[in-house]
Amino acid sequence: MAIPPFIIQFHQRTPSVKVTNGFVIFDLTQYKTLHTMNKKSVACLLLVGATLVLLSCQPKQEPVANEPAASVDPLPSWNDGANKQAIINFVTAATTEGGTEFIPVADRIATFDNDGTLWSEQPIYFQFFFAIDRVKALAADHPEWKTKQPFKAVLENNMEELMKQGEKGLVQIVMTTHAGSTTDEFEEIVEQWISTAKHPTKNKLYTELVFQPMLELIDYLKANSFKVFIVSGGGIEFMRPWTERVYGIPKDQVIGSSIKTHYDYNDGKPFIKRLAEIEFIDDKEGKPVGINQYIGRKPVFTCGNSDGDLQMLRWADANPLKSFKLYVHHTDSVREWAYDRNSHIGTFDKGLDEAVEKKWTIVDMATDWKVIYPVEKQ
């Protein structure tokens, strides 16, 4: 049965309809409920339903032999090739009821690393730019910082000196800039920063430096009833204010590193204070632990880009259900950055070896992706 073209356009980002065994399946997973659809869309949906039912009630037309399902490309920014095909094959098999590789909806858990997997992470994790900007914003209230390391180095833009301060200095900067506020206040601070601050060399908002092909992959998985989570070494409360808007991933599906918090209740106003003490590092061994704690299920689909994600990929690999493990390999020094084994940010060494050995999918940014950032898209 041919699909009227307006159905294909019904959903703006990914195809909202597929034909299986002669039944038309509307994909409504992007709508938490039809209540949220506007009336025109609902009317349109019903009209489509009506039309198709009427068509199917008509005397059979000459059969169309083996016409493929509505052939909208779910991953338009991916070049055709083995990697793109592997993704599509996996999702198709996972959603084919009665097939040997069918995955029940409840088990369709997908976990994505963030830094280097969903957005860039060079020359340093973007959250660190946030911390630097916070030090500068708070400096007026801390005149002593002018002479006190590691703050002095930050205020003087002396990165070399800052690096000499080592891990202790970095932790000090993160704690000073991430703790002390209430959770509500911190959310506002992050929102304000993320909507205005720009990347030092790309001169774009950080949220413009997300990877278009990965946005499409997230949408494609969601459209096939995968529940998509972020599992990042970045701060959970640094990500949540904008992940919903940028990735379409709700706050409660974001897992990250966290600092301790404390609930207090004064004068009938409850609040949660952010304390200067690390609670959980969601990196390396922390990733399976975080996945177990927040999700309670091993993923069937997981994406990372560095050795810090290896344990997460192994955790998905240990799923008794067939799982898909994907590594993004930063190979594009022109459009993004090229780095792997010897990079301090996003080291990709053991993970690369294990991915090759176990035949996991390794995405070559330079050849697999038509565009990197959304702005490059036509």
Add this chain to the structure above:
Amino acid sequence: MAIPPFIIQFHQRTPSVKVTNGFVIFDLTQYKTLHTMNKKSVACLLLVGATLVLLSCQPKQEPVANEPAASVDPLPSWNDGANKQAIINFVTAATTEGGTEFIPVADRIATFDNDGTLWSEQPIYFQFFFAIDRVKALAADHPEWKTKQPFKAVLENNMEELMKQGEKGLVQIVMTTHAGSTTDEFEEIVEQWISTAKHPTKNKLYTELVFQPMLELIDYLKANSFKVFIVSGGGIEFMRPWTERVYGIPKDQVIGSSIKTHYDYNDGKPFIKRLAEIEFIDDKEGKPVGINQYIGRKPVFTCGNSDGDLQMLRWADANPLKSFKLYVHHTDSVREWAYDRNSHIGTFDKGLDEAVEKKWTIVDMATDWKVIYPVEKQ
């Protein structure tokens, strides 16, 4: 427009259709995707859509004046009255687009306590029966327990002696029975127990002692695009194996107390070991902290039954969006149990006072609920 009766029956538990401004809205929130519906249901849905569209295209019949929307009772086990009406009014206002109390879908977060709110908790939290049964099951490997407290008291069914062991004894029992296994093993142990163990006086499976009216409330909220979470003092990994089946709440929407875990990787097989150390107590002040950590949003709808839930209700009350706070008051000594201010389990004292003062909804089990347990339902 009259709704053909078969639509009403289309969805077995809650109404799947409502009519707003002449548009028919199918409620598909219970289906993560239409892919999971069987073909007959899809065909039926399309047929309904077609029928209604055709009906709406027909020349207008004589108008039906002010006919109410499809009047299927979303809460059939609730007696009519102020409390039931308050719930329905809140949900209707929250989902009425353009209304002053409309709540965007992303903000429709509902949090439910478990013990005493979704299932019974007398004569002692059900998880403690699990711990006792585990001590007995493990006793063969621990001959020393015959003479060593608190295990001796458990093996001799001497509750009085067991209580004398105090908190230290209880923690020892919980740690002995809840730690030491891998997360996969523990899930199997819980699943095995919950499908066979019976309540000592009710002589029913514990999962049969869930509250039918609350199941309907969960379904009603889900049908209106609320994302429903459990936020319980009970163990997170004790609940997750069965909450999906019993409440329709997925594992990643269950928050509870937890013990520390450790990821390990031997011979290419990753696993997570459960350690004998408490990580987080999801009770009292812990509930807002847990909600912030796992969800990242204040709830707009929350239900509890004891002082341990008061901080959660206050947290919802602090939501800038209008929120609904509900306390279940155990007033039914015949069908369930009656207890409040002086009970050791589920103490409801400060919470009761504050709920009265702030005009939160206090459900009177004896008068508000037609039935308590699903088995009583016709």
